[in-house]
Amino acid sequence: MTLAAPAAPVRLTRRLPILGVPVIVWLSIGFIVLTLLVALVGEWLFPISPVAQDLYRISTPPSADHWLGTDELGRDVLARLIAGSRTAIIGPFIVALIGFVVSSLVGIYAGYSGGAVDNIIMRVVDFIIALPGLLIAIVLVSVLGGGYWLAIGVLSLLNVQGDIRIVRGAALKERSLTYIEAARAVGVPKPRIMYGHILPNILALSASTFAIDFAGALVALAGLAFLGLGAEVGTPEWGSMLAEGQALLFSNPAAALAPAAAIILLAVSVNLIGDWAYDRYTGR
Amino acid sequence: MHTQSIVLHLLRRLLMLIPLAIAVSLVVFLLASLIPGGPVAALLAGKATDTATIEAMKARLHLNEPLHMQYFYWISGVVRGDFGTSIFTGQPVTAAIGERIWITLVLNLAGVLLCLLAGGSLGIAAAVNRGSLFDRAIVAFSLFLSSAPPFVLAIAGLYFLAYKLGWFPLFGLGRGGPLTTAWHLVLPAIIVSISPLGFITKMVRAAMIDQLDQDYVTFARARGIPFRQVLFAHAFRNAMVPVLTAAGLLFVGLLTGTVFVETVFGIPGMGRLLVTAVQFNDFPVMQGVVLFVAAWIVLTNLVIDLLYTLVDPRVQFGRASR
Numbered sequence: 070m071t072l073a074a075p076a077a078p079v080r081l082t083r084r085l086p087i088l089g090v091p092v093i094v095w096l097s098i099g100f101i102v103l104t105l106l107v108a109l110v111g112e113w114l115f116p117i118s119p120v121a122q123d124l125y126r127i128s129t130p131p132s133a134d135h136w137l138g139t140d141e142l143g144r145d146v147l148a149r150l151i152a153g154s155r156t157a158i159i160g161p162f163i164v165a166l167i168g169f170v171v172s173s174l175v176g177i178y179a180g181y182s183g184g185a186v187d188n189i190i191m192r193v194v195d196f197i198i199a200l201p202g203l204l205i206a207i208v209l210v211s212v213l214g215g216g217y218w219l220a221i222g223v224l225s226l227l228n229v230q231g232d233i234r235i236v237r238g239a240a241l242k243e244r245s246l247t248y249i250e251a252a253r254a255v256g257v258p259k260p261r262i263m264y265g266h267i268l269p270n271i272l273a274l275s276a277s278t279f280a281i282d283f284a285g286a287l288v289a290l291a292g293l294a295f296l297g298l299g300a301e302v303g304t305p306e307w308g309s310m311l312a313e314g315q316a317l318l319f320s321n322p323a324a325a326l327a328p329a330a331a332i333i334l335l336a337v338s339v340n341l342i343g344d345w346a347y348d349r350y351t352g353r
Numbered sequence: 354m355h356t357q358s359i360v361l362h363l364l365r366r367l368l369m370l371i372p373l374a375i376a377v378s379l380v381v382f383l384l385a386s387l388i389p390g391g392p393v394a395a396l397l398a399g400k401a402t403d404t405a406t407i408e409a410m411k412a413r414l415h416l417n418e419p420l421h422m423q424y425f426y427w428i429s430g431v432v433r434g435d436f437g438t439s440i441f442t443g444q445p446v447t448a449a450i451g452e453r454i455w456i457t458l459v460l461n462l463a464g465v466l467l468c469l470l471a472g473g474s475l476g477i478a479a480a481v482n483r484g485s486l487f488d489r490a491i492v493a494f495s496l497f498l499s500s501a502p503p504f505v506l507a508i509a510g511l512y513f514l515a516y517k518l519g520w521f522p523l524f525g526l527g528r529g530g531p532l533t534t535a536w537h538l539v540l541p542a543i544i545v546s547i548s549p550l551g552f553i554t555k556m557v558r559a560a561m562i563d564q565l566d567q568d569y570v571t572f573a574r575a576r577g578i579p580f581r582q583v584l585f586a587h588a589f590r591n592a593m594v595p596v597l598t599a600a601g602l603l604f605v606g607l608l609t610g611t612v613f614v615e616t617v618f619g620i621p622g623m624g625r626l627l628v629t630a631v632q633f634n635d636f637p638v639m640q641g642v643v644l645f646v647a648a649w650i651v652l653t654n655l656v657i658d659l660l661y662t663l664v665d666p667r668v669q670f671g672r673a674s675r
Contacts, residue, residue, distance in 0.1 A: 196376055203609040204627060204646055208639050211631040212387045288502040292613060295504045296628055311508065315617070318512050325512070329505040336500035344496065 094345045097338035104335055108158050111151040119152035119305045120144065128320040138321040140313055146324050150331060152305035157287060157335065160221045164286035165279045167225040172232030173275060177263045179233070180240025190233065197230040203289060210298045217290075217306075220299035224286055232278050239271045273350035280343025284336040291332050307332050359659075366655055377647045378431065382424050384643070385636040395634040396440055431644065437637035441630070446641035449626060454645065456526070457615070457622035460538055461607050464545035468603060472550050473596070476557025481584065483562060491554060499551030503544065503610035507617035510544045524619045541618050545610045549603050556599045560592035567591075594661065601657035605650045 112119070122143040123135070131138045137146035179187040209223045210216075240263075243249055252262050268275075291308030293299035300306035307328040314325030388395050393410055411417050415426050430437065436446035479491040515521040521540035526533075564570065565588055573583045612624035619625075623642055630638035 196373065203612065204643055207612070207627065207631055208384060208643060209387070212384060212634070212636075212639070284500060288500075292502060292504055295613070296616065297632070308504075311504065315508055318508070318516065322512060325508055329508065332505060333497075333501050336502070337497055340496060340500050 091345065094342055097341040100334060100338045101342075104154050104158065107151055108154040111154065115148055115151050117145040117148040119148040120303070121148075128317050128324075130321045131323050137323045137327050140310070140321070140324050141317055146310070146314075146321070146327055149305040149310055150307070150327055153307045153310060153328065154331075156217065156300060156304065156306045157291070157331070160217065160224075160290045161283045161286035163221050164225045164228055164290075165282035168228050168232040168282045169275055169279050171229050172236040172278070173264075173268055176233040176236030177240045177267055177271075180237035181244050181259075181263050181267060183241075187237070191237070194230045194233055197227065202227045203292070206289065206293065207296065207298060210293060215298050215301075217300045217304070220290055220293050221286075224289055228282055228286065232282065235278055236271065236275065239274050240267050243267045243270055271350070273346050277343045277347035277350060280339045280346060284339040284343070287332065287336055287339070363659065366658065370651060370655070373651060374648075377651075378428055378644065379424070381640050381644050381647070382427055384640060386420070388634060388636060395636050436641035436644070439630070439635055439638050441633045441635045441638070446637050449638060450623065450641055450645055453622050453626050456538075456620060457608075457611055457624065460542055460545060460611055460614070460620070460622060461604065463538065463542035464607050464610070465600065465603050467542060467546035468550050468553055468607075469596075469600060471546065472553030473557050475550075475554045477561055477584070477589065479554065479558045480561035480565060483565075491558070495551030495554040497551070498547055499549070499555075501548065502613075503548045504613040504617060506547050507541075507544050507614045510540055511617060515540060526620060538620070541614045541620060545607055545614050548610050549606055553596075553599055553603065557592065557596055560595045561588060564588040564592045597657060597660055601653055604653050608646060608649070 117135075123139055123145070124143050126132075126135065126139050127143040128141050129135065129139050135145050135147065137150065140146055140149070175190060179190040206220070206223050206227055210220050213219055213223075244267075249262060249266060252266055257266070290299055291306070291311070294306045294308030295312045297309075297312065300309055302309075310328040311325055311332075314321075314328065317324045385395075393407060393414075393416065396410060396414075397407075415423050418426075434447050436450075438445050439449055442449070475491050475495070479488045482488050511523065515523045522537050526537045567588075570583055570588055573587055574580065578587075608624070611622065612628065614620070615622045615624035616628055623646070626638060627642045629635070630642065
């Protein structure tokens with residue numbers, strides 16, 4: 070073995086950029102756009118209803134009529150997959166958006182101002198970190214009666230602390246940079262420094278945490294649905310499809326493997342974009 | 354002097370745990386009152402009863418007293434190791450947890466070890482061959498793994514490895530000696546270790562690259578020390594600090610995966626206990642499990658914090674350790 074040459078940091082996303090964006094990121098964007106399109110218009114274009122039962126074909130493997138086969142109630146798996154894309158996107162988007170907005174407001178304020186407010190905010194954040202996140206989510210969602218929107222709310226609440234921590238750290242770093250010092254010297258008001266100067270400069274970082282939050286929430290929401298919490302029974306949801314499909318593994322594996330693949334593909338795509346945004350932020 | 358500062362540091366950390374413990378226990382206590390209709394509704398579980406019974410029940414659970422007194426009764430029980438009894442099985446919560454915590458502990462420890470071994474090797478291999486196709490493949494692979502949810506991996510593992518190939522048992526812990534039980538835990542432990550594998554690989558890779566770029570590595574090589582020795586005795590030792598943090602996060606983070614893996618494979622551990630308790634609104638069990646796990650997390654963080662000093666003597670006790 071020889072010592073590796075001190076080459077420039079090579080990463081996955083460096084090959085063949087188009088318009089300065091690596092191909093693999095384009096592919097990820099492509100898949101997300103496709104999922105969005107499917108979520109928006111898929112249900113109208115696809116001829117089979119996600120709730121219609123084909124009682125002559127129950128738990129059948131893929132066929133010409135049902136491209137991904139049917140589930141234990143004779144419902145078309147592909148139709149449910151398409152209908153589930155909407156739930157799969159909306160929830161994580163809201164969780165990530167709340168994370169972005171709150172961490173931008175609170176995190177930048179804590180990092181820039183420091184002092185007692187920062188101290189209090191960080192103690193609260195430390196406290197939430199000590200809680201077993203998903204277990205608390207499982208207990209809270211079930212105790213409060215379940216439901217998709219409740220799951221989104223609980224996840225947002227538990228998710229926000231990580232973002233605050235990251236954004237606060239970044240704001241703390243920006244604060245000591247010359248451009249902020251200069252802005253302060255010429256008398257730019259504090260809110261404008263925080264949200265007009267620091268925020269745009271750490272936007273790439275926020276974009277990457279947004280992506281990571283989205284992927285995490287997608288997996289967590291599907292996980293809650295998998296345990297029978299979150300989405301209401303009967304709603305086409307990828308996590309619950311997976312839970313129901315688990316029993317069909319031996320008759321129609323596509324009923325479990327298709328939603329599994331959908332979850333992984335969407336999460337990988339979003340994570341790839343997040344990674345790329347993070348590399349842009351660190352400037353390597 | 355060094356030992357003295359370690360003891361002082363430990364004491365300070367333990368003191369800091371007190372407000373945290375109180376806050377966590379308050380949240381856990383309040384979980385029961387969040388149940389629609391309160392604890393009594395959960396206890397009755399839909400059965401109709403007359404007012405006299407309900408009143409007797411309330412009196413027994415101190416529900417007619419103010420909330421802070423209820424908390425006091427509850428917490429004094431908890432301190433004595435009494436978490437109440439399960440609504441569903443009637444078993445004392447401490448006994449229910451005591452039966453299951455070992456399974457989850459073994460599953461988690463095996464998962465952490467597997468993950469550190471595999472992630473460590475992959476990360477070091479990627480760092481040494483930085484920039485090569487091999488490195489790219491590992492980075493891509495770890496990104497893929499960190500995006501795959503544990504329940505998806507569990508089902509995929511169950512279907513392909515246990516059912517299609519028949520390499521592993523399908524369900525439960527089997528009936529037999531400890532060897533049978535251990536054998537039934539192999540595939541679940543592998544699955545548990547996979548989700549965080551990408552994260553660990555990434556951490557180790559970054560930490561190793563960081564160290565390999567240092568002057569002391571070049572100097573050691575220039576002195577003619579074999580690369581293998583430089584890699585493991587020098588660079589890896591210094592890369593341990595971030596890896597140790599990761600290992601701590603891992604020990605805590607794996608608990609999430611354990612819930613799903615235990616559910617899919619039908620393993621009677623803490624995760625299954627919680628999921629079952631949740632289905633029956635069994636709040637004493639829920640409170641017990643969450644409190645145990647919270648203690649687990651806090652203690653893990655404490656141990657990791659102390660381990661830092663063994664790995665890196667430069668870590669200052671007190672202010673600079675954060």
